[in-house]
Amino acid sequence: MSDNMNPWGNRNKKPSELDELIQQGLKKIFGYKQGNKPPSGNENGLKPPSGMNFGIILVVLAVLFLGYQSVYQIQPNEQGVVLRFGKFSNIASPGLNFLFPFIEKVIKVDVESIRKEEFGFRQNVPRTYTQSTNALDLESLMITADKNVIQLNWVVQYKIRDAENFLFNVKEPRAAVRDVSESVVRRLVGNRDFDYVLNNREELAESTLKEMQDLIDKYDSGIQLVVVQLQDLNPPDSVRPSFNEVNEAEQDKIRTANEAQKEANTKMPKALGTAKKVIQEAEGYAIERVNRAEGDVARFNAILKEYGSTKEVTRTRMYVETLQSVLPNVKDIVVIDQNKNGVIPLLNLGDALSPSTIKKN
Numbered sequence: 001m002s003d004n005m006n007p008w009g010n011r012n013k014k015p016s017e018l019d020e021l022i023q024q025g026l027k028k029i030f031g032y033k034q035g036n037k038p039p040s041g042n043e044n045g046l047k048p049p050s051g052m053n054f055g056i057i058l059v060v061l062a063v064l065f066l067g068y069q070s071v072y073q074i075q076p077n078e079q080g081v082v083l084r085f086g087k088f089s090n091i092a093s094p095g096l097n098f099l100f101p102f103i104e105k106v107i108k109v110d111v112e113s114i115r116k117e118e119f120g121f122r123q124n125v126p127r128t129y130t131q132s133t134n135a136l137d138l139e140s141l142m143i144t145a146d147k148n149v150i151q152l153n154w155v156v157q158y159k160i161r162d163a164e165n166f167l168f169n170v171k172e173p174r175a176a177v178r179d180v181s182e183s184v185v186r187r188l189v190g191n192r193d194f195d196y197v198l199n200n201r202e203e204l205a206e207s208t209l210k211e212m213q214d215l216i217d218k219y220d221s222g223i224q225l226v227v228v229q230l231q232d233l234n235p236p237d238s239v240r241p242s243f244n245e246v247n248e249a250e251q252d253k254i255r256t257a258n259e260a261q262k263e264a265n266t267k268m269p270k271a272l273g274t275a276k277k278v279i280q281e282a283e284g285y286a287i288e289r290v291n292r293a294e295g296d297v298a299r300f301n302a303i304l305k306e307y308g309s310t311k312e313v314t315r316t317r318m319y320v321e322t323l324q325s326v327l328p329n330v331k332d333i334v335v336i337d338q339n340k341n342g343v344i345p346l347l348n349l350g351d352a353l354s355p356s357t358i359k360k361n
Contacts, residue, residue, distance in 0.1 A: 069101035077112035079163040109163035120153035148194040157226040165222030201230040
């Protein structure tokens, strides 16, 4: 038998290339080389059994197909969920894996990529006044605790933590993330004033992330939240002019209060100092009057004591002292004669007795 019909003729020959390996396989199956017509008979004058060759082809193709279906590869960023008769069997690790065709099925799930959901806006989408734009506006509209209507845009980023729970525990994981996010954000914003929401976005984002994760974990959804970002915060277009007027009024109120406080800080210390001065002067005057009154009482008691022992001398001395204190203030001196009925001006001694007149003379 020639080498062309002998399947063991090239047992010890090792083809170095893939093409040679294919040619060897075709030669063994069809009994001819690639590119040549099949011979009409063999050395004995017999034709090759065509039915047997066709059956061998079907068997080889079936084996190749089953081999292809039984081998699969999981990437490093994926998890393979293996189903056996439609029921969860196991998680396939990254690398080359095998399964039973038609009995087992694998679902590849990317567990490392970051997914995100946007609320109130969509990136890389032109903003036009369409029905979808109105839906985005309604999606971001909410009311605060102080009855202010605002538009709040935010982003939720998440990834898959457990591929089995992600596939089987929640029917629509993406819708679940959106519904939970809207519920938590609207409740937190509704319990806070507008100024608090405006000035404490980081605290609000952290609270939203924590509460969302708690709710998602209760569903066993296999989702791990990464970050919640609060972005634009504005009043709606329809109420923005009124909102700006309110803000301007608030700013005017704050500015007026600051000016009043500045004026108070300037005048209050001066007024307090003046009041303290007046109080101290009044207290000093009161002490002075009390001391003077006590001195007058002591002096009166001393005179009364002297008057009790020497009445005439004391009376004369008091009379002279009174004249000494009164006469320097008298401008006109009148002498009255008891025997006369009229008043006779005797002498104008006012100018003569004045200190300036005496000094000139």
